[in-house]
Every structure is written in structure tokens, then in C-alpha cells.
Amino acid sequence: MPMSSLPNMPIMQMTGCVTSMQPMMQNMQPMMQNMQPMMQNMQPMMQRMMQQPMMMMQMGDMGDMHSSKHFGQSVRRFLASGQTLLVIFMLRQLSHTLGFRCEWARYLHSCIRNSMAGAKKKEVDLLFLEYVEKMHRCMVSYTSDPFYPMLMLPGLITPSKKGRLTVYPIEYPDVWRHYKRQLASFWTAEEVDFSKDREQWDTLLSDAERKFVRSILAFFAASDSVVSLNIMNNFCKEVTILEAQICYTFQAMMENIHAEVYSIMIDVYVTDPTERDQILNDVGTIPSVKRKVDWSEQWSLSDAPLSRRLLAYAVVEGVFFSGAFCAIYWLKQRNLLPGLTKSNEFIARDEGMHTDFAVCMYKLLGSPLTTTEAHAIFKDAVAIETEFITESIPCHMVGMNAELMASYIRFVADALLLRLGHPILFGDSNPFDFMELMGMVGRSNFFEERVSHYQRADVLNEDQVGTAQIYDPDF
Numbered sequence: 001m002p003m004s005s006l007p008n009m010p011i012m013q014m015t016g017c018v019t020s021m022q023p024m025m026q027n028m029q030p031m032m033q034n035m036q037p038m039m040q041n042m043q044p045m046m047q048r049m050m051q052q053p054m055m056m057m058q059m060g061d062m063g064d065m066h067s068s069k070h071f072g073q074s075v076r077r078f079l080a081s082g083q084t085l086l087v088i089f090m091l092r093q094l095s096h097t098l099g100f101r102c103e104w105a106r107y108l109h110s111c112i113r114n115s116m117a118g119a120k121k122k123e124v125d126l127l128f129l130e131y132v133e134k135m136h137r138c139m140v141s142y143t144s145d146p147f148y149p150m151l152m153l154p155g156l157i158t159p160s161k162k163g164r165l166t167v168y169p170i171e172y173p174d175v176w177r178h179y180k181r182q183l184a185s186f187w188t189a190e191e192v193d194f195s196k197d198r199e200q201w202d203t204l205l206s207d208a209e210r211k212f213v214r215s216i217l218a219f220f221a222a223s224d225s226v227v228s229l230n231i232m233n234n235f236c237k238e239v240t241i242l243e244a245q246i247c248y249t250f251q252a253m254m255e256n257i258h259a260e261v262y263s264i265m266i267d268v269y270v271t272d273p274t275e276r277d278q279i280l281n282d283v284g285t286i287p288s289v290k291r292k293v294d295w296s297e298q299w300s301l302s303d304a305p306l307s308r309r310l311l312a313y314a315v316v317e318g319v320f321f322s323g324a325f326c327a328i329y330w331l332k333q334r335n336l337l338p339g340l341t342k343s344n345e346f347i348a349r350d351e352g353m354h355t356d357f358a359v360c361m362y363k364l365l366g367s368p369l370t371t372t373e374a375h376a377i378f379k380d381a382v383a384i385e386t387e388f389i390t391e392s393i394p395c396h397m398v399g400m401n402a403e404l405m406a407s408y409i410r411f412v413a414d415a416l417l418l419r420l421g422h423p424i425l426f427g428d429s430n431p432f433d434f435m436e437l438m439g440m441v442g443r444s445n446f447f448e449e450r451v452s453h454y455q456r457a458d459v460l461n462e463d464q465v466g467t468a469q470i471y472d473p474d475f
Helices: 003-008 011-051 069-080 084-098 102-113 120-139 173-184 197-203 207-238 242-269 273-285 287-301 306-318 322-333 338-365 371-392 402-419
Strands: 463-465 468-470
Touching: 173 242, 173 338, 197 242, 197 338, 207 242, 207 273, 207 287, 207 306, 207 322, 242 273, 242 338, 287 306, 287 371, 306 338, 306 371, 306 402, 322 338, 322 371, 322 402, 338 402, 371 402
Parallel strands: none
Antiparallel strands: 463 468
16 A cells, blocks of 8 residues: 555554564564574575675586575475575565576575485475465466566476366477477388398398397387386376476386387288297397496486486487387388388387477477586497497497497587587488488388378368467478
């Protein structure tokens, strides 16, 4: 109420207003008392920070602020005593006063998270998200408060509305496009004809080439299950954007189709039950295959921040399959195993879309890794994939130079690094003219057989995104 209107207010009405405010004032007293020690603990750090304003604007220098144990202890004490709104309010005031928001939210989150170990870290993530949503329900609007974007914490991608149950209106059009693109490319195992593969397996392939295919199937048979489980057990629970959950669940279904196709291949190519069991157990017996699966599972079970795991699974989809896809596509140039090569085109295209979506989510998270961190993950993965493709799969025996194959893997890794927003690491060029990076153009006659890049016209000609018509000719 404007102060100028107070003189015109009846005395009884003014008395009633003051009386109604007394309980509120009494409730604020403990909060104000609790604020004093927190402010005292923060004063030295604030003075140091104000003396170095440039440090405040650089995430790379936030480590200096992390040395203030007193602030972190105060935060944890207040949260433990239920003073959630006080902590958020103080953070909000500091953020607006000092002119930077995102750094403080992440610092507050790390103060709490770094004091925990193991699975407790994820509990802290979810608990802090609950605090944030409580603050917004009690104090501000989701749409009007400029402070809300800073609460998109590392390891959590959250919706703009709590409890959203309907698809429309679309809130994340870019994410929704990835889902529609995958939907338009849907296929099933029944569309692949393996009738000619069995005869060629017995008569046209050498022992080395059969070993090569078996090694690929040993990895593929296990890897898609690892990816699917990671999606359902981790990403779908942590990423609560509805559009992303829809895309992730569809992706998991696609991985299940891939797993079914690999099982069909094993049944077609290997009729002896003992040999078939050996292929399925090769995951544990071939060291390079085991290292690939273990590396993937390591990130699936990791409590690392979501940004690290999103990048790692972009590597799984975009790098760990690249060598095998390339080798199978080389077989197509020799007109061998048409069922295998056709399904490889379908699956390679799918994995390319999954990689695209992983890149989208990594960028949407808004907390990218440092170049050093990203390069370390890629360097490790490329070494494992190179070992797998050059040792477990004897490229020299099927007419492919192992050195060129290793160069191709590094080329794929660099391309993915650039898409993720990081500098290249290796500097290799594509050594294979016949291979197009994760998006091979089908060359089959459309009227003779369905090409692998075919997409359902009724799904992707025009995307209905909210109330807008969005047309993308690239689709």
C-alpha cells in the first residue's frame, strides 16, 4: 500500500493491519537471528571477492571460493535445521547484489554435495532440487524470476513446471525434434532379410572374416543392453524434462530392437549351440571387448555429475560403434552378408541420431566440462576402441589396414568433440572415401527395397511443436 494513502485509512483498519502483521514479525525474528552467524562467516570471503571482481566472473577461478569452509558449514547447518528458505534467500540476495548468479548456485550445491560420499551424492542432488522448487512455490514465479535459470544445477535438468503431465504445449522444441526424427526413422527386425546370409556365411567368408563378424556381434550383443539400462535406470530418472523422457524411452526401445537383430544374426550365422554360447560369453573372455563393456558400465554406475555421464555416453554411441560400423560397411562393398550390412545401415543411422540427442542434452545442461576433462574421456575411449578394432577384429585379414582404421576412429572422435563444443584432440582426416560419418546415405533403389535413410513422411514433413508449425528440410 502506498505511504500516501495511510493518512486516509481509518484508525481501526490501520490497527487491524498492524495486529495481523505481528505473527509474521515474530516468525521473522528467529530467521534474522540465524542470519547473523552466516553473515559473519561470509564477510571475509565477500571482502576477498570484492577485491578481485574479475575472479568473480570466471568459473575457472571458483576454486578460491571453495576454500571457505565456514560458509559451507553454515549452509549445511541451516539446511539440516530446516532453514531452507533462509539459505536460498541469502544466496539470491548475494547473486543479485554481486551480479553473477549461476556460480553461486553451483557453489552452494557443491558445498553440500562434496561433503557426501557415494550414492548419497545423488540424494543430495534430488533433495536440493526439492529445496529449489519449494522456494519457487513459496516466493517467486517460475516464469518471472530472473534467478530461476541459475538453479539449473550441474547434474540436474529440470522442467519449468512441476508435475507436468501433458505433452503440449511443447516447452523444449529442440528436444522434441530429436524425438520426432527418431520416430520417423522407426523400423523393426522383421524388415531385414537374412535369407541369403546363411549360405554366404558358409561359402563366401573366410575363417578370419567369420571371426571378425563374431567379435563384432559379441560386443554388440552386450552393448545395447548396457546403453538401454543406463537410459532407463539413470537418465530417465535424472532428466525430468518430459520431452527428453519421451525421447529417452523411445531410444531405449530402439536399442531393444538392435539387441533383437543381433540375436537373430547370432542364430543365423552360428547354428552350433556350444559356439553360440561361446559368442555370448566372449564379453568376458576377449579382453578388448570386456574393456569396452566395462568402460560403458563404469559410467552407467558412476556418481559423476550428469554432464560427465552425458558426454561419456555420447562417446559410447558415437565412438565405440564407429570402427565396427565402418568394417561392416566395408563388407557391403564386397556384396557380402546383405542382412548384416542392411541392418548395420539402420543401426548406424539410429546410433547417429542417439549421438545427436546426447550432444543436444549435453549443451542443454549448460555446464560443459573443461577441455582437459573432455579430452581425457575421449583419449581413454579412443584407446579402447582402437585396441578392439585392431586386435580383436583382425582388420588386416579382411583387407582393411589397421592403421587407417585407427585413424578413422580418431577422426570420428574429433568430429564429435567439435559438436560437443570442445577443441579437437587428434587432428586426423577421414581415410575412407566409402564411409560417411554416422549418417550414411542409402543407395538402394527405393522401389526395390526400403533404403536405410527412409523416414516416415507423415511424421517429419512438418513438426507440430506447441502451436507453431516447424518445418525442417534436413529431415
